[in-house]
Amino acid sequence: MYGPAVGTVVVDTADAGNVVGFSWLVPPYRWLFDARAVEDTGTVAFDGRCLRSKCEQDPRLGYELMKLVTQVMFGRLVAARVGLLDLYGTGGTTATGNTDAAPR
Secondary structure, eight states, rough: EEETEEEOOOOOOTTTTTOOOOOTTTTTTTEEEOOOOOOOOOOOOOOOHHHHHHHHHHHHHHHHHHHHHHHHHHHHHHHHHHHHHHHHTTOOOOOOOOOOOOOO
């Protein structure tokens, strides 16, 4: 993410096996953040429109996928919150790491 006063800001990091991006799930289905690989990386991309259609046709698939994606989203939200608390509490460092873990 880019902040006019500070330049590029790292909001989160992703490790092997992590999900990057779920804009395909939420209207208007537009990417809001940048992602950059800092080492050789393999990726898998899905056709969002096709996947949404499959989920509409098969509610069980849609429900199972939604459970997985919301766990990722929740983990990222918690990590962002912790990062903001740290940013305003201890002088500007942010928490990074695997945010896909379930809350404890």
